[in-house]
Amino acid sequence: MAAGVVVYDGDCGICEAASRFIRRHISQVDVMSHREYGVSSLESVWFVTFNGRYEGADAVSRILRLSEKRVLRMSGIVITLPVIRIVARIVYFIIAKNRRRISRLFGLKACSVPQAR
Template sequence: MVTSTFVYDGDCAFCTRCAQFVERRIPTGAQVVPWQFADLAALRLTADECAEAVQWAGADGSRAAGPDAIARLLAGSSAPWRLAGAVLRLPPVRAAAWPLYRWVARNRHRMPGGTAACAVPTAPRD
C-alpha cells in the first residue's frame, strides 16, 4: 500500500522536534521522515527542495511544500487537526502563512530546541 509522506529536515533539531510532535499528537496515516533518510527519487523530490521547506508527497501523486505541505498533512488527521488544515488552506491565511513559514525557516536555529546546525545553509548542499 502506498502512503503519503511528509518530509522534513532531520539535521535540524527544531524540525525534528516538530516532527516528533506530529508523530505523538497528530494521528495521520502519512509517513513522517527526515529527507536525509527518504528515497527522494521515489518521492519525486530533490535535496534542494527538502532543504528549502518541508515537503508533502501524496500517495495520489500530489506534492506540496511549506505551509501547504503542513495543511495536507493535517487534512488526513482527526477532526480538530483537519479543521486547522482547512483554515491553513484559506486564501488569506495561506497568503500570510508563507511569509511566516519563511521567517521561521530562516530563524529555526533560534527556535525552542533549535541549534546552530539548524540554520538554513547559505550555500547549496552537495
C-alpha cells in the same frame, strides 16, 4: 497504506519536534528525515503524495487535514482560506529562514542548518 510521506529537515530542532508531533497525531502519513528520503538538504517541509509534492505551508495544511483530531483537521482547512493561506506562507517562510535561531531559543538541536542572513 500511507496517504503520503512527510519529509523534514533532520538537522533542524524545530523540524524534529514537528516530526514527532506528526508521528503522534497523524497516523495516515509516513515521516522521514531528508537523509532517509535521499535528499541532501531541504529548505522546507515536503508532503509527497501520489498527486505530487507540496511544500511549506501548503504541505502543512495537507498534512493537518489528515489528522484524527478535529482541531488539527480544522486548522488545515483554515490554512487553505485565501487570506490565511497568504499569511501562513509568509509565517512559514520567516520561520524556515530563522529555524536555527528558533531551535536554539527553545533549546533544540540546530547543528547543520545554515544561519539565515
